[in-house]
Amino acid sequence: MKKLPNFDAMLSHLVSEPSVSSVSPDIDRSNLRVLEHLANWLDGLGFATELMPLPNRPDKANLMATLGSGPGGLVLAGHTDTVPCDEALWESDPFAIKETDTRYYGLGSCDMKGFFPVALQAAAAIDAKKLVAPITLIATSDEESSMAGGRYLLEQGRPKADYAIIGEPTGLKPIFAHKGVAMLTISVQGASGHSSDPSLGSNALDAMHAIMQELINLRLRLSQTFNNPHFDVAEPTLNLGCLHAGDNPNRICGHAELQFDLRLLPGMDADIICGDIEKIVAVVGERHGVVAKFMPIYPPIPAFETPQSSALLQTLSNCSGQTGGTVAFGTEAHFYQSLGMETIVFGPGSIDQAHQPNEYLPKEQVEAAQQALITAIQRFCMQP
Numbered sequence: 222m223k224k225l226p227n228f229d230a231m232l233s234h235l236v237s238e239p240s241v242s243s244v245s246p247d248i249d250r251s252n253l254r255v256l257e258h259l260a261n262w263l264d265g266l267g268f269a270t271e272l273m274p275l276p277n278r279p280d281k282a283n284l285m286a287t288l289g290s291g292p293g294g295l296v297l298a299g300h301t302d303t304v305p306c307d308e309a310l311w312e313s314d315p316f317a318i319k320e321t322d323t324r325y326y327g328l329g330s331c332d333m334k335g336f337f338p339v340a341l342q343a344a345a346a347i348d349a350k351k352l353v354a355p356i357t358l359i360a361t362s363d364e365e366s367s368m369a370g371g372r373y374l375l376e377q378g379r380p381k382a383d384y385a386i387i388g389e390p391t392g393l394k395p396i397f398a399h400k401g402v403a404m405l406t407i408s409v410q411g412a413s414g415h416s417s418d419p420s421l422g423s424n425a426l427d428a429m430h431a432i433m434q435e436l437i438n439l440r441l442r443l444s445q446t447f448n449n450p451h452f453d454v455a456e457p458t459l460n461l462g463c464l465h466a467g468d469n470p471n472r473i474c475g476h477a478e479l480q481f482d483l484r485l486l487p488g489m490d491a492d493i494i495c496g497d498i499e500k501i502v503a504v505v506g507e508r509h510g511v512v513a514k515f516m517p518i519y520p521p522i523p524a525f526e527t528p529q530s531s532a533l534l535q536t537l538s539n540c541s542g543q544t545g546g547t548v549a550f551g552t553e554a555h556f557y558q559s560l561g562m563e564t565i566v567f568g569p570g571s572i573d574q575a576h577q578p579n580e581y582l583p584k585e586q587v588e589a590a591q592q593a594l595i596t597a598i599q600r601f602c603m604q605p
């Protein structure tokens with residue numbers, strides 16, 4: 222083994238650097254300190270490291286680190302940010318690792334700072350002189366909020382490789398597909414007035430009610446048209462999440478805002494469906510004499526699907542003894558796939574513990590994850 226702090230020390234350093242990402246600027250934090258630690262350790266292993274600052278965000282960056290050279294190879298990818306946490310609900314300090322016999326507790330321990338020391342140890346365990354294709358480690362920013370880090374990789378057209386493992390917590394089950402997620406909002410501006418005479422205004426709730434009925438009709442059409450039996454919920458979903466409108470029973474409702482999410486199957490085009498929703502909103506708005514606007518809360522996360530004949534899927538499946546599957550959460554997989562990589566989501570820990578108080582990484586999966594990464598590196602970077 223080359224010079225590298227032990228797993229516990231690396232995980233402790235990463236968790237103790239707060240790197241919450243959020244669409245609320247008051248709780249959003251820089252991820253640069255996490256990247257500094259990673260870059261130091263990667264330097265020690267002989268990786269060539271490159272910081273990729275995000276445009277107009279001096280406090281955010283991605284890190285790209287490469288060992289070996291040439292085309293092809295394997296990307297080991299993760300995000301450095303975490304979701305915010307409610308410290309009062311934690312039984313220990315979320316920004317310090319609490320270790321028990323079987324678990325590491327801490328914010329980001331499983332989602333997904335814990336993947337980095339696993340990947341570093343795997344890279345340290347191989348003989349770099351025998352690499353015939355590069356190992357690239359990618360650490361992104363803002364996966365939990367805007368996906369700005371992943372989007373920036375795609376814009377830059379890097380990294381290039383044949384295969385990518387995204388180390389999100391899947392309990393070491395190799396994941397070959399997930400749905401896309403879009404968070405959307407519709408606002409209706411009507412005109413308020415005395416409720417006794419409807420002609421004195423334009424009722425925003427009446428218009429929104431008609432829009433919601435159209436969305437429910439759209440949901441039915443989508444579920445009758447699209448189906449993918451690899452998913453537990455085999456059809457696309459559209460959830461009406463929250464509605465805020467009006468202020469008093471005796472006033473014509475002047476303003477209404479609806480937020481909803483749309484989870485599309487691989488192969489469905491979010492732009493086309495969002496275009497359909499935009500038309501619905503325009504038509505109903507005109508009919509009701511209100512100003513109705515449709516917009517995404519942030520750019521949609523596309524679905525992804527890798528064919529089940531994938532060599533990487535087979536390799537990871539053999540290592541973990543688990544067959545491939547699908548998950549209901551979104552990841553950066555689409556970006557790596559769009560860069561030309563056969564992509565599988567595979568990592569230690571469970572999504573059930575992620576985004577929760579007392580998030581933890583089970584120790585028993587750390588060694589197994591490391592072994593699987595070593596096998597993948599041998600297969601895709603060391604065999605001529």
Ligand SMILES: [Zn+2]
Pocket residue numbers: 300332333364389390
């Ligand atoms: Zn994650």
